Amino acid sequence: MERAFWFSGSGDGELRPVTLPPVGDDEVLVRTLYTGVSRGTETLVFRGEVPPSQRAAMRAPFQEGDFPGPVKYGYLNVGVVERGPENLVGQVVFCLYPHQTRYVVPASAVTPVPSEVPPERAILAGTIETAVNAVWDASPKIGDRIAVVGAGMVGSSVAKLLAGFPGARVQLIDVDPERAKVAEALGVDFSTPEDALGDCDLVVHASASEAGLARSLELLAPEGEVIELSWYGDRRISVPLGENFHSRRLAIRSSQVGMVSPSRRLNRTYADRLALAWRLLADPGFEVLVSGECQFRELPDVLPRLAANEPGTLCLRVTYQMEDTR
Structure with a gap:
């Protein structure tokens, strides 16, 4: 049985069991290696502070549940494809998926991580994309x-x-x-x-x-x-x-990452912006942004401290290497 982290919307969270659907045509089964906690947005979700007017706009692509909670939320997921199209099986991929041990999504929803970017750094892709859009x-x-x-x-x-x-x-x-x-x-x-x-x-x-x-x-x-x-x-x-x-x-x-900047919208797609973020992430200097790490099973205990503005943490990297549920 797989597990996923759910935000209660009232300052706590829990791991819940997940039953995966069969892997269909043009879908992939991904085993998560790392997820990243986007401290700003996810701590607001954790505390139930998404305003009603923004609940539709702030839905994550694979969110389950509704704000203020309980919700399964997150969008910085790096994993390895275990089943799916032959050209993707065995590849390390990035997906806008929440904190979950394994998941099934359309093959079009995953992006192969370039070999120049270590999987543990690849969780920063969304952050670098936001920075690119801001610039x-x-x-x-x-x-x-x-x-x-x-x-x-x-x-x-x-x-x-x-x-x-x-x-x-x-x-x-x-x-x-x-x-x-x-x-x-x-x-x-x-x-x-x-x-x-x-x-x-x-x-x-x-x-x-x-x-x-x-x-x-x-x-x-x-x-x-x-x-x-x-x-x-x-x-x-x-x-x-x-x-x-x-x-x-x-x-x-x-400035908000949900749309490509007007200055580039005519000649840059979302895929172009992400491709640029990958090229930039090849720089090991960005690794300093990952300043904390925990195991997936520890997330219910760690997130309350992060939401309480525990000093020192920029990006929290969640590791899944010891979370084999089979």
Whole structure:
């Protein structure tokens, strides 16, 4: 009997038994090797904080149950194909599937992981895809002064991508001084909010905090822009649009991975964006984003600590090597 993790929607979760359907034509049976916990989104789901207006938009492709819960939720799954089309059997694949030991999906729902990307790093594909889309939305220019506020999974990934932009001054900003080690590993300058460099042409905000958004606006030069990557769930936050917001002609624009950035939508597909994420993930520097690991059977005990903002964890990697249920 296979097992899956279900979110209760009220701050806890459990492993439930799963009976798999027969593998049909053009379907695959996948044995999970690793899943990743997307800390921002999945902790909101864990706490039952998906607002009613966003429950349809935030459904994962293979979600079971409805918000606020119980739901089987997740979308960072790396496994090996055990049954299916001959060209896929034995391949390591990525799928937008929740935390489950084995599963059956259409063959079109899995993407082979390139040999240059280790399976244990491949759980970051969705994060890098989000970062790529954010950079496309931001459209930085040569020599721009850029800040990224929030050194979580997505913010750190965005900072690493922007650091390679010609002539750019890029600074990763976080309230936790320990995130300086992450920035150093990524090759990015670091600062706490109070010491951050201002006069920025562009600020990418990814801290999901009211204070972080306010500081992002303070760091802008006149006519600068904040790209808002944070998702606040059902929380209402205050945005400081008074004082000099209008006189300085500042702007705030949202970025979300559900659609390809308008700047690339005419000539890039979702598959193109994911293919670019794979090429970028060949860089071992991204491995620093995986800062915690647990066994699948430990997930009901570990997720409450993660949802309580346990310090230090960026991406939690869940391993399934010891979870053979046959």
